[in-house]
Amino acid sequence: MRVDPPPVAEILEVAASTMPLPERARALVASVGRWLPADAIWLTLSDPGSTVSATVGSTGLDQSILDYLDRPSVAREIQLAELNQNRPPVTVTELPVPVDELPTWADCLLPAGFREGLGVPLCEPGGPYLGMLSFFFATGEAPSSAVRDHLGEIAPLIALGLSPLRSLRAVARLVAGAVSGVVLLRNGTSHALPGLDEHPLLGPGSPVVDLARQSLVAGQVFRSFLWPEDGDPGTTGHARITVLAATDAPDFVLGTLVVTPGADCQGLSPRELEVLGLLVDGCSNQQISRQLGVALRTVAAHVEHILHKLEVPTRTLAAVRAEREGWHVPPTSRSRYP
Structure with a gap:
């Protein structure tokens, strides 16, 4: 022929x-x-x-x-x-x-x-x-x-x-400052987005990847949150994590997870970002106290500082704004409050 x-x-x-x-x-x-x-x-x-x-x-x-x-x-x-x-x-x-x-x-x-x-x-x-x-x-x-x-x-x-990477790469480029990213597949695996660097937060067993996958499986089309850059909750530097559901892709593709370093934390301390993440998750002060191992009065002080820095009158509005604008560190499935 x-x-x-x-x-x-x-x-x-x-x-x-x-x-x-x-x-x-x-x-x-x-x-x-x-x-x-x-x-x-x-x-x-x-x-x-x-x-x-x-x-x-x-x-x-x-x-x-x-x-x-x-x-x-x-x-x-x-x-x-x-x-x-x-x-x-x-x-x-x-x-x-x-x-x-x-x-x-x-x-x-x-x-x-x-x-x-x-x-x-x-x-x-x-x-x-x-x-x-x-x-x-x-x-x-x-x-x-x-x-x-x-x-x-x-x-x-x-x-x-x-390739599903084609449309996902295009979407990832819309995230300002993104330097690293992976494609999340429905079978539990992930693949690096070509053209972006590797990042320790995207490696095997990462709680960030677990949270992103849970969000996409639950049907969320967009989610943004913060995470300590070196994985240590006590660190002062945080990266912005952006999770985007796949659209123009086969069913076996869930979506994309991209990392933007040096995120703006709105003046919130690492501990306040953790507390805010628990507020977003619906926790009471007592639950936050048990989760973080701190006194109730310490939790109350953190909440007061959060309300002041986010310029909102109630913890509910603080949680809504933090969830909408991604100003929190969410609790992982391995560290849920009792």
Whole structure:
């Protein structure tokens, strides 16, 4: 099979467009379909580390085949064939298992009249496995090495156009001063946002990440709060934590967490920020006293100072303003009041 070089400029234009994800996916399938004549094309996005996947674009496949391809068993076959990682395009006849012993082919694709296939994993450079772009052919003729080389060249461009990191990076750039960030996935993992630095508050087991994930799972679309920059509650420097829910992204993506160092704390001391976080959480003075291990009169003094600095008359208004504007350090699930 011989084809001309792929339409790189056209693919880049679609990948960089502001179209919603489903429209971009369909446009990319149409573009590569005009370049590489195949009897059918299947484009799927997957949840890294699980067997959840969904078709986002296709041609030449009826609904019954698409329903079969979206089964978790098909995603498991992709994992077993080690296709869920960054690698060159591969034909079905190059897999270590005969085609008639692969359930997806034996039970679905061969009965549908397909005899050969060419697939390439989609991985944005530096990012996780995103999904597969597959071509199916009614003849048993394998695509040429030149075709596979071309497909390998454009696969990262297609991945860039479909990557949830694409829209999340754009949103993260709207947070003034943000220097670090991660994408939070529904399966409990996270991935660094390319172009931003690493930060100790975003590492494994971080209470900041736990709080962000809890907020997104609870349905919050935006949350902002403060956190000690070195993780020590007694530190004077705080970072602003901004949590943003994903919009133009697959369901397996929860959202983004970004860190902005050197936050304005409105003159509140580290202890007052902790007390304010407990006020936001609905705690009484007695509960705050037990949580922080300080006397009731000390808590009362902190509350009085908070009301003065935030220029509000009541603790309720202080909590509302702190929650709305992110001027508090929230309690973690591991340090809840009794």
